[in-house]
Amino acid sequence: MKIADIRATPVSVPLVAPLRHANGCHWGRFVRTIVEVETDDGRVGLGELGGGGETATAAVLGLKPYLVGRDPARLEEMRFVIANPTASLYNQRTQLLAALEFACLDLLGQAWGVPVSEILGGRLRDRVPFASYLFYRYPNADGSGEVRTVDHLVAEARALKQQCGFTTHKLKGGVFPPRYELECYRALAAALPGDSFRFDPNGVWSTEVAVWFGRQIESLNNDYLEDPVFGLHGMRRARERIRIPLATNTVVVSFEQLAANVLQPAVDVILLDTTFWGGIRPCVKAAGICEAFQFGVAVHSSGELGIQLATMLHLGAVIPNLTFAADAHYHHLLDDIVEGGKLQYCHGAIPVPTAPGLGVRLDRERLARYHESFLRLGPYPYDQDPLRPGWAPLIPNTRWADPADGRIPQVPA
Numbered sequence: 001m002k003i004a005d006i007r008a009t010p011v012s013v014p015l016v017a018p019l020r021h022a023n024g025c026h027w028g029r030f031v032r033t034i035v036e037v038e039t040d041d042g043r044v045g046l047g048e049l050g051g052g053g054e055t056a057t058a059a060v061l062g063l064k065p066y067l068v069g070r071d072p073a074r075l076e077e078m079r080f081v082i083a084n085p086t087a088s089l090y091n092q093r094t095q096l097l098a099a100l101e102f103a104c105l106d107l108l109g110q111a112w113g114v115p116v117s118e119i120l121g122g123r124l125r126d127r128v129p130f131a132s133y134l135f136y137r138y139p140n141a142d143g144s145g146e147v148r149t150v151d152h153l154v155a156e157a158r159a160l161k162q163q164c165g166f167t168t169h170k171l172k173g174g175v176f177p178p179r180y181e182l183e184c185y186r187a188l189a190a191a192l193p194g195d196s197f198r199f200d201p202n203g204v205w206s207t208e209v210a211v212w213f214g215r216q217i218e219s220l221n222n223d224y225l226e227d228p229v230f231g232l233h234g235m236r237r238a239r240e241r242i243r244i245p246l247a248t249n250t251v252v253v254s255f256e257q258l259a260a261n262v263l264q265p266a267v268d269v270i271l272l273d274t275t276f277w278g279g280i281r282p283c284v285k286a287a288g289i290c291e292a293f294q295f296g297v298a299v300h301s302s303g304e305l306g307i308q309l310a311t312m313l314h315l316g317a318v319i320p321n322l323t324f325a326a327d328a329h330y331h332h333l334l335d336d337i338v339e340g341g342k343l344q345y346c347h348g349a350i351p352v353p354t355a356p357g358l359g360v361r362l363d364r365e366r367l368a369r370y371h372e373s374f375l376r377l378g379p380y381p382y383d384q385d386p387l388r389p390g391w392a393p394l395i396p397n398t399r400w401a402d403p404a405d406g407r408i409p410q411v412p413a
Helices: 054-061 075-083 094-112 150-164 178-191 207-216 232-241 255-263 280-293 306-318 364-377
Strands: 003-014 019-021 024-026 029-039 044-050 127-129 132-134 168-172 196-200 222-226 246-248 269-272 296-299 349-351
Touching: 003 054, 003 364, 019 168, 029 054, 029 094, 029 364, 044 094, 044 306, 054 094, 075 094, 094 280, 094 306, 127 306, 132 150, 150 168, 150 178, 168 178, 178 196, 178 207, 207 222, 207 232, 222 269, 232 246, 232 255, 255 280, 269 280, 280 296, 280 306, 296 306, 306 349
Parallel strands: 132 168, 168 196, 196 222, 222 246, 246 269, 269 296
Antiparallel strands: 003 029, 019 024, 029 044, 127 349
């Protein structure tokens, strides 16, 4: 079995509403690039890449000369062929490697008649628990979907708990002043007694704000405080002064950074992202290091469709030290590009696919529909806000109020 062709198709899949975050906004849709690797015996493996457009498509197709004619089973060879640790300083191919690794593992599972989790050592669990991922949201054009006030947020969390069975809840912060987001977070904890919580302001606070916020929430049932500041040193300073675990998906996303965190701990919980780390297999390796040095592990979400979600499920199935519910943006999607539509939550978890390979297949009609949507709408700048033209995030964000943003609720002094 040899690689014969590689294809890339950008798609735009709608969300329930525009999702706000500290660095900008998801503009009512996720833009992803679907990667297909075809072999000389007619099998097709699936991968997925964040973003889309001419640049992403050209980057994927530009790797064809490196890979056509090679054996998809030789994954370590592929890593050095397209993302050599020193050469990748100049070409930044880690996320491309991830999409291709997904597809090659999918091919191997199909060829061998086993799910990817069996290739990775065999599943330890049949279902992976997830947290509700709560966002402040802009309204849609018809006025629906907005999440801005405390009441909005609590209602959304309760609705998701009833619909999906979540017992862990994550709030994406860094959008409004810290005092107001503290009020929101406390309201969530009060409204859902017995559940666990986590907060993520995307690394935009100063260390002083992070320490203040962390001390205010110590009495809540926290899993962790995720990326309150940016950088290993800032996280280390915050960790010295906060008595709840700190987590990251930004400052420990490579083995070099993981080694630095082992030598001088700055983070307690490592959020493993199958895209950011360059594939499922590197995440399994990183989880092994975390197990040896007693760091917590969770599965991170980078805005996935069903293909990457399947990689997250197979990862979650095989790592023994998955001690926290996984993150997923997935419930914010209105549809998917896989056969059967969206995978379903049950009691806050999603079953690990059991079909050969990743266990998901492309719905060609949906792929064509959302490719046409991408051609019509194009990409969007993740680091911009559609309702604040010319805005840019300030990091660290030390502001306690932003009177220029009329959408910020009135916050008591």
